[in-house]
Amino acid sequence: MRWINKIPERPAAILLAALPFLAIFLAYAIASDIRLEANPQDKLLPAPSTIVETAQRLFTEPDRRSKEILLWNDTLASLGRLAAGVGIAATLSLAIGLAVGLLPYARSTLSSVIAVLSMVPPLALLPILFIVFGLGETSKIVLIVIGITPFMTRDLAQRVLEIPHEQIVKAQTLGASSAVIAMRVALPQVLPRLISNVRLSLGSAWLFLIAAEAVASNVGLGYRIFLVRRYLAMDVILTYVMWITVLAFLIDWLLKNLSRRAFPWMEAGL
Amino acid sequence: MSFVTVSNLWQRYGTRSILERVNVDIHEGEFISIVGASGCGKSTFLRMLLAQEQPYRGEIRIDGGTPAREPNLERGVVFQKYSVFPHLSVRDNLIAAESFNTPFGRLSRNARKAAGRRADDMLERIGLNHVAHQYPASLSGGMQQRLAIGQAMNAKPRILLLDEPFGALDPGTRLQMHDFLMELRDETNMTVFMVTHDLQEGFKLGDRVLVFDKPRWDPHDPGRYGATITYDFDARDGGIPFQMKEETDVSE
Numbered sequence: 125m126r127w128i129n130k131i132p133e134r135p136a137a138i139l140l141a142a143l144p145f146l147a148i149f150l151a152y153a154i155a156s157d158i159r160l161e162a163n164p165q166d167k168l169l170p171a172p173s174t175i176v177e178t179a180q181r182l183f184t185e186p187d188r189r190s191k192e193i194l195l196w197n198d199t200l201a202s203l204g205r206l207a208a209g210v211g212i213a214a215t216l217s218l219a220i221g222l223a224v225g226l227l228p229y230a231r232s233t234l235s236s237v238i239a240v241l242s243m244v245p246p247l248a249l250l251p252i253l254f255i256v257f258g259l260g261e262t263s264k265i266v267l268i269v270i271g272i273t274p275f276m277t278r279d280l281a282q283r284v285l286e287i288p289h290e291q292i293v294k295a296q297t298l299g300a301s302s303a304v305i306a307m308r309v310a311l312p313q314v315l316p317r318l319i320s321n322v323r324l325s326l327g328s329a330w331l332f333l334i335a336a337e338a339v340a341s342n343v344g345l346g347y348r349i350f351l352v353r354r355y356l357a358m359d360v361i362l363t364y365v366m367w368i369t370v371l372a373f374l375i376d377w378l379l380k381n382l383s384r385r386a387f388p389w390m391e392a393g394l
Numbered sequence: 395m396s397f398v399t400v401s402n403l404w405q406r407y408g409t410r411s412i413l414e415r416v417n418v419d420i421h422e423g424e425f426i427s428i429v430g431a432s433g434c435g436k437s438t439f440l441r442m443l444l445a446q447e448q449p450y451r452g453e454i455r456i457d458g459g460t461p462a463r464e465p466n467l468e469r470g471v472v473f474q475k476y477s478v479f480p481h482l483s484v485r486d487n488l489i490a491a492e493s494f495n496t497p498f499g500r501l502s503r504n505a506r507k508a509a510g511r512r513a514d515d516m517l518e519r520i521g522l523n524h525v526a527h528q529y530p531a532s533l534s535g536g537m538q539q540r541l542a543i544g545q546a547m548n549a550k551p552r553i554l555l556l557d558e559p560f561g562a563l564d565p566g567t568r569l570q571m572h573d574f575l576m577e578l579r580d581e582t583n584m585t586v587f588m589v590t591h592d593l594q595e596g597f598k599l600g601d602r603v604l605v606f607d608k609p610r611w612d613p614h615d616p617g618r619y620g621a622t623i624t625y626d627f628d629a630r631d632g633g634i635p636f637q638m639k640e641e642t643d644v645s646e
């Protein structure tokens with residue numbers, strides 16, 4: 125039988141999925157062991173047990189000075205910025221995408237400028253943002269917005285254009301105005317796409333968030349990682365990295381389920 | 395008295411002529427079948443009846459009114475596919491025929507109830523009450539077209555335009571759809587234009603069958619001349635040609 129036709133059974137499939145994780149863990153554990161054997165003071169690859177201890181401490185023990193648990197503060201601050209940035213970007217891209225997709229005048233005016241703007245590397249704008257908006261929350265949120273809005277807008281506009289023209293004509297024969305066509309025909313059909321766009325953009329959003337926090341901040345997951353880097357606190361960094369991964373995974377999972385629940389018509393044909 | 399008046403209609407895309415000198419008068423309540431070779435401009439003619447595009451020359455008037463510049467409530471349409479809204483349930487698709495004609499596309503609670511009752515009546519008529527709450531994608535092709543026709547009728551258009559509405563259906567379903575359409579028509583006496591590739595279907599359903607073809611043909615430049623109505627058959631009793639359209643055009 126050809127390899128393309130060989131499909132793993134259920135238990136084998138799960139085992140296969142777990143294999144890479146195990147391999148990574150083992151490789152790390154062995155490498156860490158070798159280094160610690162040579163030099164017990166080594167900080168580069170802390171033992172897995174050390175990381176677990178550190179994680180426990182970070183999640184539960186309050187800071188000596190501020191009496192607050194820093195990790196939760198960092199998490200709240202970062203998630204707040206992420207939500208604000210992604211929320212604003214999603215709203216903007218939806219409004220502009222609908223306009224560009226439905227209105228020839230908006231398309232003529234905006235489509236080239238969006239195409240050019242989406243080529244600007246957002247991180248290169250970071251200094252400008254800090255100068256214009258200061259070092260506070262605004263500049264970080266704006267960076268996320270600038271970073272992901274053009275891509276989402278282009279995709280949503282494209283999606284609106286892909287709605288069969290027959291539907292748009294049909295709506296007109298039912299007496300629908302431009303606004304009603306936007307709200308009742310186009311919007312519901314691109315909302316699922318908006319969610320999948322948000323899922324795709326979250327990776328970049330995290331990148332921009334951590335970059336902005338690393339440069340100027342006093343709280344936040346990215347800020348903490350770059351702060352403890354000075355002490356070579358690999359155990360803290362690794363804990364934070366894993367925590368960010370878990371958060372990203374959870375958000376993605378939530379969005380996926382939201383999409384499935386909110387748009388039952390998407391799966392009606394399957 | 396002519397209800398739909400098509401006078402000296404031309405259409406061209408770039409330098410390609412698609413239709414030329416189309417003249418026809420339609421009476422209220424007539425069922426017009428439109429046939430012709432693929433690519434001869436039948437859908438183009440329908441799009442102009444729909445006011446989805448403007449003629450190059452000439453005009454179309456309904457009941458003597460001013461020619462429309464965009465699709466509106468006067469014209470209902472059913473395409474071969476994509477005529478219903480995939481994100482609305484079957485029942486909501488019918489209610490949309492009333493709610494879309496409001497400023498926000500939504501009805502007040504009482505109006506919605508009334509529209510819901512009318513939708514239920516229509517569901518009964520088109521035989522879809524057992525799937526009222528399903529989404530169109532889960533319906534068969536015939537059911538989707540029945541829904542599309544019901545939806546168009548619910549908006550009470552003055553003319554109904556059908557572009558190969560049964561083109562994608564199997565022969566059995568097609569026959570059922572014929573019965574369904576004839577019933578609906580007997581009840582409403584609506585003026586219908588239907589493009590079809592099936593001559594038999596055209597003669598069976600239509601009161602008149604219009605044949606589109608190119609009367610002139612330039613072998614060096616096929617896009618030079620457009621198609622027009624070359625035959626206009628009376629299809630009520632077996633289809634005897636009662637006029638050669640081309641001749642009347644030349645004499646005018």
Ligand SMILES: Nc1ncnc2c1ncn2[C@@H]1O[C@H](COP(=O)(O)OP(=O)(O)OP(=O)(O)O)[C@@H](O)[C@H]1O
Nearest residue numbers: 407408412430431432433434435436437438439591
């Ligand atoms: N928007 C357009 N721009 C340029 N050419 C077009 C446009 N719409 C249609 N045409 C051309 O006009 C001709 C007639 O098209 P139309 O769709 O009306 O044919 P039809 O008779 O409906 O054919 P079919 O039976 O295959 O549906 C075709 O050659 C088509 O390529």
Ligand SMILES: [Mg+2]
Nearest residue numbers: 436437438557
């Ligand atoms: Mg056609």
